[in-house]
Amino acid sequence: MDVVIREIEAKGIMTKSNLPIGGYSVNPYLGCTHACRYCYACFMKRFNKHDEPWGQFLDVKTWPRIRNPRRYAGQRVFIGSVTDPYLPQEEEFRRTRAVLEQLRGSGARVSIATKSDLVLRDLDLIAEFPGARVSWSVNTLDEAFRADMDSASPIERRLAAMEAFHDAGVRTTCFISPIFPGVTDVAAIIRRTKGICNLVWLEDLNLRGGFKGDIMGYIAERRPELLALYQGIYNKGDRSYWDGLDAEVRALCEELGLPYAVNDDSDERPLDAPPLVVNYFDHGKIRGATAKGAERAR
Numbered sequence: 001m002d003v004v005i006r007e008i009e010a011k012g013i014m015t016k017s018n019l020p021i022g023g024y025s026v027n028p029y030l031g032c033t034h035a036c037r038y039c040y041a042c043f044m045k046r047f048n049k050h051d052e053p054w055g056q057f058l059d060v061k062t063w064p065r066i067r068n069p070r071r072y073a074g075q076r077v078f079i080g081s082v083t084d085p086y087l088p089q090e091e092e093f094r095r096t097r098a099v100l101e102q103l104r105g106s107g108a109r110v111s112i113a114t115k116s117d118l119v120l121r122d123l124d125l126i127a128e129f130p131g132a133r134v135s136w137s138v139n140t141l142d143e144a145f146r147a148d149m150d151s152a153s154p155i156e157r158r159l160a161a162m163e164a165f166h167d168a169g170v171r172t173t174c175f176i177s178p179i180f181p182g183v184t185d186v187a188a189i190i191r192r193t194k195g196i197c198n199l200v201w202l203e204d205l206n207l208r209g210g211f212k213g214d215i216m217g218y219i220a221e222r223r224p225e226l227l228a229l230y231q232g233i234y235n236k237g238d239r240s241y242w243d244g245l246d247a248e249v250r251a252l253c254e255e256l257g258l259p260y261a262v263n264d265d266s267d268e269r270p271l272d273a274p275p276l277v278v279n280y281f282d283h284g285k286i287r288g289a290t291a292k293g294a295e296r297a298r
Ligand code: SF4
Pocket: 032, 033, 034, 035, 036, 038, 039, 040, 041, 042, 081, 082, 083, 084, 115, 150, 298
């Protein structure tokens, strides 16, 4: 795939977050060459008037060096809210690495979301940050389905990276998102990752974006046996699938001895404790839950 790459100057790289938990977000790139078919961030295209399809352009940012990094001490700094900070192009441009180097010693609590194992390159640097967290999106263990949906690292490489960070004492999250009804085997992913992460975050596939037609077409063509289920959920608003999944995950957590919560990841459990499993897919329950520390990745 040809990618149109431009270098652009940004006024700054730290953006105050509008999430309820506050903190800052940092996106060293505009655009994302992982090109996920279900990407919620593709609205970013509007801001830089790109004609290329999402995934086929990348603006590489430069910015004035972060001034007074100590002002971010104790603040959550979320790297990669509308791009992946470890795209293949990061190997050459090292813009995410530049952010980390500029924040080194600041006391900022960095949180990184990725679908790549290139993040291993920066493990030592990330481990220096207090309370650092790294999350990998894993919504399938089926490599063929993964390759149909994104151009990021194969799943086994993401899991190997998760394990390396976990072994190095950095908090890790398995971000099971987006959950594709009837496709994503949530139980199998939890069983596979429970020993290498501190948090499992479960989020449903949202088809409100412009990609709804593409995803429904994919299901009709490749998984026709699921089409009625998808039409029920995404055309008629039937939430019973998510109620069933909630019951299934609750039972699994009981069996495995894992704590289960709804929309609350504020519990900072010891690093060697079993992971907290968080339901962020059952919106009926979420509306009634007390959201103390929800931190949205992507
Ligand atoms: S990795 Fe995230 S930002 Fe990048 S294309 Fe996929 S969903 Fe979008």
